[in-house]
Amino acid sequence: MKTIYSFIILFMFSLANTSHGESLPIKIIPLDKSVAANFKIKDYDGNSYELKSSRGKWVFLHFWASWCGPCRREMPLLYKLQKQLKDKNIEFVLVNTAEDEDTIFEFLGSVAPDLHSYMDIDGELTEVWQPRGLPTTFFIDPKGRKRYLALGGRPWDKPEYQTLLESMLAEKF
Amino acid sequence: MRLIQYLCYILVLSMGLSASVFASDPPLESVIAKGNRYENKLFRIRYIARTPNQIAAFYEARGFPVFAINEVRKTCFVTFGVGNKSDQKLYHDLSQWQFTNADGPVKRLLRSDWKARWKELGLEKRSQSTFRWTLMPEKLDFYPQEGEGGNLIFPRTGKPLTITAHIRIGEGDKISLHQVTFKNIQCAIDAEQRKPSK
Numbered sequence: 502m503k504t505i506y507s508f509i510i511l512f513m514f515s516l517a518n519t520s521h522g523e524s525l526p527i528k529i530i531p532l533d534k535s536v537a538a539n540f541k542i543k544d545y546d547g548n549s550y551e552l553k554s555s556r557g558k559w560v561f562l563h564f565w566a567s568w569c570g571p572c573r574r575e576m577p578l579l580y581k582l583q584k585q586l587k588d589k590n591i592e593f594v595l596v597n598t599a600e601d602e603d604t605i606f607e608f609l610g611s612v613a614p615d616l617h618s619y620m621d622i623d624g625e626l627t628e629v630w631q632p633r634g635l636p637t638t639f640f641i642d643p644k645g646r647k648r649y650l651a652l653g654g655r656p657w658d659k660p661e662y663q664t665l666l667e668s669m670l671a672e673k674f
Numbered sequence: 675m676r677l678i679q680y681l682c683y684i685l686v687l688s689m690g691l692s693a694s695v696f697a698s699d700p701p702l703e704s705v706i707a708k709g710n711r712y713e714n715k716l717f718r719i720r721y722i723a724r725t726p727n728q729i730a731a732f733y734e735a736r737g738f739p740v741f742a743i744n745e746v747r748k749t750c751f752v753t754f755g756v757g758n759k760s761d762q763k764l765y766h767d768l769s770q771w772q773f774t775n776a777d778g779p780v781k782r783l784l785r786s787d788w789k790a791r792w793k794e795l796g797l798e799k800r801s802q803s804t805f806r807w808t809l810m811p812e813k814l815d816f817y818p819q820e821g822e823g824g825n826l827i828f829p830r831t832g833k834p835l836t837i838t839a840h841i842r843i844g845e846g847d848k849i850s851l852h853q854v855t856f857k858n859i860q861c862a863i864d865a866e867q868r869k870p871s872k
Contacts, residue, residue: 530817624803634822653820
């Protein structure tokens with residue numbers, strides 16, 4: 502009987518220890534919760550952003566380039582997602598990998614004029630973060646820890662991704 | 675009681691022996707691809723040889739200067755893509771692949787070769803970064819359903835290449851090894867360079 506109880510307790514513990522359950526949507530990878538190193542980056546108007554300024558909020562850190570097909574296809578969805586979550590505790594930080602401001606401006610102007618992106622001019626920040634390909638999104642939690650990686654362009658409007666975002670944003674810190 | 679003890683020893687010993695038998699090399703699947711692609715239930719792999727014009731157009735559109743375009747035009751670009759169809763991790767390591775032609779092993783142009791060349795030619799860091807992103811990752815563990823790819827670059831010799839890709843899937847006692855050989859890979863040439871057929 503004792504064994505059965507221990508088994509049940511262990512099972513319950515393993516469930517409780519897995520945030521958002523086991524059913525992560527396809528190509529969403531849980532990360533090791535290590536604290537993300539701070540970085541500073543500028544946009545095409547010269548405005549700076551520093552990761553540590555987003556403590557207390559989730560960060561949707563998205564690496565992209567205009568020459569990558571999946572990035573092009575995902576941009577309108579990102580724009581919709583950003584609009585949908587504008588009052589939520591999440592900040593969208595788009596980082597263009599190694600393109601010039603004219604290219605970025607022209608590209609965003611044609612696919613999602615209201616999206617804002619920072620510029621990793623020489624690609625060094627991208628090298629540090631080592632996305633597995635472009636596009637890649639990292640989710641950083643309000644404590645500044647790397648929590649999830651989204652591989653490639655994701656259909657953020659699909660129910661499973663919406664559920665993930667909702668459960669992330671409902672987490673208490 | 676003694677007898678039971680002995681039987682237990684024998685049982686434990688035999689389990690150990692059978693475990694060591696099962697712990698031998700994982701199964702290797704070796705295939706020669708028909709054409710430029712191969713697919714089984716665990717993964718897919720394919721390649722496309724790019725013409726100098728295609729490569730030049732790609733980098734020109736990314737703002738690469740003429741000297742860099744001329745440099746890439748001299749070489750042979752083969753774009754490979756690998757996709758993990760399994761529910762386990764797929765391990766990719768280019769150092770395990772083999773590249774040969776009729777003369778023997780062929781040395782591909784590595785990231786370090788390009789880095790040195792770009793430094794010598796003074797290519798700006800931004801373009802160097804873009805260039806690196808277009809190369810096939812040297813080493814990567816693919817998550818289930820993940821697909822990645824990129825260019826492998828060789829000196830142009832006019833001799834067809836044979837490329838053998840090595841892929842490992844799974845961990846522990848669920849490892850399977852796969853070897854896919856692509857023969858007769860021709861470095862693509864521009865249409866205007868092709869000899870008219872008789």
